[in-house]
Every structure is written in C-alpha cells, then in structure tokens.
Amino acid sequence: MNSPDATVILKSPGGSWTAIGTEDARGIVPEGISLSSNESGPDTCSFSLKREASAPWPDLLAFNQCDVFIGGTLLWSGRIWEAPLSDADEDVIAVQGRGWQYHLDDDLRQAFYVLSDMSRYVDQRSKPAADLSVHFAGTQVQVGSGVITLNFPRNFTLAGGDRATVTVDLGAALAKRAVVTWVRTGGIGTDAGTTIYSRGSTAENAVTAGDDASSDLTSASGTLTHTFAAARRYHHLILFRNGGAGTLAADEGVQITSVKLFGETTYESGGVSVLKASQVVSQVLGSGALPLLDSSTANIATTAFSIPELAPSGYQTPRALIAAANAFEGKLVGVDAERRVFLKTRGTSPEIEVGAWPGSSFQDSSTNSGEGLYNRVIVQGTGPDGSPVAEVRTAASSLLTRQGFTRTAVLSVDAAITTTGADQLGDIWLSERANPPLKGSLAVSGWGGARHIYGGDVHPSELMLRYGQKIRLGQLVDPSTGDQGRDGIVKSVSYAHDTETASLEMDSERGRLETLLSRLAVVTSQIR
Incomplete structure (x- = not known):
C-alpha cells in the first residue's frame, strides 16, 4: 500500500484554518512530523519548517490551534506551544505542540460537591468575628470521636440567647443544601426552651441571620434538611437557648452524628450523596x-x-x-x-493484534515478575466522622490461586473516606494488581505490522488512537493461564511519520490508582 500523506493545518486568532505550505511560505511543508498520545488523549506534536528564521510568521504564534491529519484521518489536535528559530546551518523553525488535554490545566475554578467530614468544623469562639457576648467560655464544644458535641453543662447559668456553635468555612459561597442528624444528650430531657439550628450563612459570625432549619429539643433525635436561598460560604451548627434564664441541674445538649453539605440539590437524595x-x-x-x-x-x-x-x-x-x-x-x-x-472504561477486548510476522517487535520488561501482584488489600483511612476505616477486599488471581496462597497489601487513603468508598477503591486497586501485567515496548512499522483481529492491515499511524485500549500479542504465552496470546493495555503511543513507525508503551507502570488518590488528597486538603 502507498504511504499516507500528512497534512498540518493551523488557525490563528480570528483567522481561518489553513494548511501549512498553501499560503504563507507556499510550498514549504512540515518535515520530521512526530506525534504522541497517552491515556489522556493527544499529547505532543513536533515538526520542522525550513522557513526564513528572521521573518515574522503569524501562523506560528503560541497557542495557535493545530490539527494533524495522516491519510486523511485526524490523529492529533492541540495548540502550538513554542516555535524556536535556528539559522546556524540553514533556517529552520522547530514547532512544538501540546494536545488539547493541556487545556485542562489552563484555568482555575472553585468547585464544591459533597462535604461530610465533620472534623472540618471548628468552635465558633475561635473565629475572629465570633460574638463572645452570647458564646460564653462555660459552654462545651467538642469535635472528634465521630461526633460533634454541643453542650450546656450542669450548673451553667443560662440566659436567653446563649449559644454553643461550630462553624465550617468553605472559602467561598459554594454550599446550597445541608442534611444534619442529631441526638439529644444530657439529663434535662424534653425541653422546648433549647433549639438546634443548621444555618447557611454569608457571615463568619454565627449570630448573623441566615438560611435556617431548626428543631426544639422536644424530641430525642432528628434530622434537619434544608436548601439555602443561595449558595453560602459558612455553615453553622448552633445550640441555642431560646427559653428563660436559670442554672442547669444537668447537662443539656446535642450530639451531631452526621453532617452533609451539597454544592447542588441534585447531588443529594434521601439525605445521602448521589x-x-x-x-x-x-x-x-x-x-x-x-x-x-x-x-x-x-x-x-x-x-x-x-x-x-x-x-x-x-x-x-x-x-x-x-x-x-x-x-x-x-x-x-x-x-x-x-x-x-x-x-x-479501558478497553476490555483487543481489536488489534501483532504476531510472529514481519513489521513488529516487542521488548518485554515484565520479566514474569510477581512484584506488585496481590489478591487481597486492606484499605485504611479516616471516615467523615473521624472514626477509623479499615476495609478488606479480595479478588480472584489466576496465578496466586494456582500457587495456593494469599498476598495482601495495605492501601492508605489520606482523604476522608466511607466504608463504601473504601470498598470501591480497594476493588479498583485489585483490578490493577490481581494478575501479571504485560509491560514492555512494542514497535510497529509499515502496513501489515499490525492487523485487525478479524482481518485487514493497520497503518502504524492509526495506533495513535488506541491509547487505553488492548492490543493482542499473539506470539506470547499468558503466564496466568498458559494460553497462547497476551493482551496488553496501551499506555502511550509515539508515531514518526518519516519512518512510518509507531512505538507503544504497554502497561509500563502500575500505580494509576495511587496517582489518582494522591490528587484526591491534594484537591480535598482540609478547609476550616
């Protein structure tokens, strides 16, 4: 088959798409085109242009849009990142591009979805704006041991309007809905003179009026569920004395057993996150x-x-x-x-295969190693209520089962996690660890080096679109089952058009989940 043509088109701000070599510097086309992709899509692009280095080239401005077609198929798109000039031996412009995945890194946004970590609440009295004329030193506030405790202690002399309060500051107006469960504590019993409030507010000072839901302590327990009039920055939980003054004969208060704040009402159903x-x-x-x-x-x-x-x-x-x-x-x-x-989802069944025919070569780096192979994991972390979480998950592993033993690892989660979340993370982690991965480098050149499973040759450039998918290496034996043929997941692809060669990294590393968990921990670092 004939070699496919390569076309690179560019778009300047306010301009139209133009193929390189058809207008500016007519006849000078890209040379040495090299493309890459990874599991996040098109990654990098590079090519050279033998244009006059001293002349301005508006079509090569940083962030100009760029598409690359091979054989009429769009294989790479993104933006020009840089175009350094060289006039050492001959005038050459070396154009470098980055794929559209890097647009995900351009801007910054505040976002809020679900907060259930009660350890983020602090005593209102520690806030600079707190009104200490109604938040006295004698009231008791405790955050920890899986609950928030707000208490008017025995022998405390109450006055109408006294409060015990905890506050969380989200940093911006982000929360729109709250669900709070509480249990009455102390020896006073039923008391219509004391009230528990959930308050969404624009103010750090909890006394400032806000969007409220409340319940008198006439019930032994309850749930406060409400939607704020608008997104709010602060959420206050207030034990409020609305009755008369007096000295308490016993403790009176509440334990908050669960708090959930939601960025949108659609994120909640039945009091839980959906x-x-x-x-x-x-x-x-x-x-x-x-x-x-x-x-x-x-x-x-x-x-x-x-x-x-x-x-x-x-x-x-x-x-x-x-x-x-x-x-x-x-x-x-x-x-x-x-x-x-x-x-x-990553590919589950291969559509492309290589084998013991010309046009491909594979360098195996997995060495049939048991490193990183597990069929049991203990997921450890801290729940939203501050209590420890330790969930055990198991998975079938053909090789470990045949060997007749269990291999266990510990996965530590730094972000707040529920038991359900721990189970989910453990299952994902084991899905990457239960069987030996195929790791190595695959090179494919020319037509026929790779084929469709059900027939037909594949040009190496097409493999640029196969990131995250499985490819079958028919010449290998699966060490887990003994069957002929091994499937590997494509982690990244590089394509050089001059040689029509694709270089693929197959399952080159484990630890995808660990990377995601580290990002989760950074993104959700504690706010007060």
Missing part, C-alpha cells in the same frame, strides 16, 4: 473553564458509584477536579482529537 464522577466531569466541562473544547457530553460515560465526599480546597484546575472524582472510578479521562472530553 454524586457521580460523570456529573463532576460534565459540571467541569460546562463551568466555563474550557471554552475551546467541544461542549458535547456524549463521550462522558455515566458512572454508577455515589461519591461520599468531594470538597475541593481553594482553586483547582479542571484536570485536578476531574482526577479527584475519577479516583472512585479509575477510568480513562482526557480530551480526544475532536476536542471532546471523554470518561470511559
């Missing part, structure tokens, strides 16, 4: 932070797991927000050559 990773990705795409991408959500797969806690701290990039949500899914996420954000 937030999905796919919602987060769609929200980030529609936030205005990604104006140069396609607004379509068609490639964002709907996810099923409800994220129990996702409260980003401060300003974060779209990539960081998406990665934090994806920690609970472990899916492929990025931007494709059509500028569409994607969230999808």
Whole structure:
C-alpha cells in the first residue's frame, strides 16, 4: 500500500484554518512530523519548517490551534506551544505542540460537591468575628470521636440567647443544601426552651441571620434538611437557648452524628450523596473553564458509584477536579482529537493484534515478575466522622490461586473516606494488581505490522488512537493461564511519520490508582 500523506493545518486568532505550505511560505511543508498520545488523549506534536528564521510568521504564534491529519484521518489536535528559530546551518523553525488535554490545566475554578467530614468544623469562639457576648467560655464544644458535641453543662447559668456553635468555612459561597442528624444528650430531657439550628450563612459570625432549619429539643433525635436561598460560604451548627434564664441541674445538649453539605440539590437524595464522577466531569466541562473544547457530553460515560465526599480546597484546575472524582472510578479521562472530553472504561477486548510476522517487535520488561501482584488489600483511612476505616477486599488471581496462597497489601487513603468508598477503591486497586501485567515496548512499522483481529492491515499511524485500549500479542504465552496470546493495555503511543513507525508503551507502570488518590488528597486538603 502507498504511504499516507500528512497534512498540518493551523488557525490563528480570528483567522481561518489553513494548511501549512498553501499560503504563507507556499510550498514549504512540515518535515520530521512526530506525534504522541497517552491515556489522556493527544499529547505532543513536533515538526520542522525550513522557513526564513528572521521573518515574522503569524501562523506560528503560541497557542495557535493545530490539527494533524495522516491519510486523511485526524490523529492529533492541540495548540502550538513554542516555535524556536535556528539559522546556524540553514533556517529552520522547530514547532512544538501540546494536545488539547493541556487545556485542562489552563484555568482555575472553585468547585464544591459533597462535604461530610465533620472534623472540618471548628468552635465558633475561635473565629475572629465570633460574638463572645452570647458564646460564653462555660459552654462545651467538642469535635472528634465521630461526633460533634454541643453542650450546656450542669450548673451553667443560662440566659436567653446563649449559644454553643461550630462553624465550617468553605472559602467561598459554594454550599446550597445541608442534611444534619442529631441526638439529644444530657439529663434535662424534653425541653422546648433549647433549639438546634443548621444555618447557611454569608457571615463568619454565627449570630448573623441566615438560611435556617431548626428543631426544639422536644424530641430525642432528628434530622434537619434544608436548601439555602443561595449558595453560602459558612455553615453553622448552633445550640441555642431560646427559653428563660436559670442554672442547669444537668447537662443539656446535642450530639451531631452526621453532617452533609451539597454544592447542588441534585447531588443529594434521601439525605445521602448521589454524586457521580460523570456529573463532576460534565459540571467541569460546562463551568466555563474550557471554552475551546467541544461542549458535547456524549463521550462522558455515566458512572454508577455515589461519591461520599468531594470538597475541593481553594482553586483547582479542571484536570485536578476531574482526577479527584475519577479516583472512585479509575477510568480513562482526557480530551480526544475532536476536542471532546471523554470518561470511559479501558478497553476490555483487543481489536488489534501483532504476531510472529514481519513489521513488529516487542521488548518485554515484565520479566514474569510477581512484584506488585496481590489478591487481597486492606484499605485504611479516616471516615467523615473521624472514626477509623479499615476495609478488606479480595479478588480472584489466576496465578496466586494456582500457587495456593494469599498476598495482601495495605492501601492508605489520606482523604476522608466511607466504608463504601473504601470498598470501591480497594476493588479498583485489585483490578490493577490481581494478575501479571504485560509491560514492555512494542514497535510497529509499515502496513501489515499490525492487523485487525478479524482481518485487514493497520497503518502504524492509526495506533495513535488506541491509547487505553488492548492490543493482542499473539506470539506470547499468558503466564496466568498458559494460553497462547497476551493482551496488553496501551499506555502511550509515539508515531514518526518519516519512518512510518509507531512505538507503544504497554502497561509500563502500575500505580494509576495511587496517582489518582494522591490528587484526591491534594484537591480535598482540609478547609476550616
């Protein structure tokens, strides 16, 4: 078959798409085209142009848009990053580009989804704006041991309007809904003169009026559920004396057993989080932070797991927000050559194969190693209520089962995590660790080096689109099953057009989940 043609088109601000060599510097076309992609989509691009180095070239401005077609197929798209000039031996401009996935790093946004970590609440009296005329030293406030305790102690002399309060500061007006469960404590019993308030507020001072839900302590327990009039920065939990003055004969107060704040009402149902990773990705795409991408959500797969806690701290990039949500899914996420954000499962069945025929070579670096192979994991962390979490998960491992033993690891999670979340993370972690990975480098050159499983040759350039998918190496034996043929997941692809060669890294590293968890911990670093 004939070698496919390469076409590079550029777009300047306010300009139209133009193929290099057809207008400016007519006849001078890109040379040495090299493209790469990874699990987040098109990555880098480079080519050289033998143009006059001393002349200005508006089509090569930084951030000009760039598409690369091989054989008429769009394989890479992104923006020019730099175009350094050289006139040492001959005039050459070395153009470097970065794919649209890097648009995920351009802007910063504040976002808020679900907060259930009660350890983030602090005593209102520690706040500079606190009104100490109604928050006296004698009231008791404790955050820890899985609950928030607000108490008027025995022998405390109460006056109408006295308060014991905890506050969380989200840093900006972000929360729209609250669900608070409480239990009455102390020996006073039923008392219509004391009230528990949940207050969304614009003010650090908890005395300032806000959006309230409340209940007198006439019941032994209850749940306060309410939607704020607008997004609020502060949430206060207030034990309020609305009755007469007097000295208490016994403790009187409440224990807050659960608090959940939600950034949108749609993130809550029945008092619990129903937030999905796919919602987060769609929200980030529609936030205005990604104006140069396609607004379509068609490639964002709907996810099923409800994220129990996702409260980003401060300003974060779209990539960081998406990665934090994806920690609970472990899916492929990025931007494709059509500028569409994607969230999808890694390939489960190969469509492409190579074998013991000319045109491909494989360098195995897995060495049939048992390093990193486990069939049991203990996920450890701290729950939103401050209590320890330790969940044990198991998975079938063909090799370890055949060898007749269990190999266990510990996965530590720095962000607040529920038992359900720990189970989900443990299952994702084991899915990467239960069987030996195929790791190594695959080189494919020319037509026929790779083929479709059901027939037909594949040009190496097409492999640029196979990131995150499986490729079968038919000449290898699977060490787990003894069957002929091994499937490996493509982590990254580099394509050199001059030689028509694709170089693929297959499962070159483990630890994808650890990377996502580290991003989750950074994104959700504690706010007070």
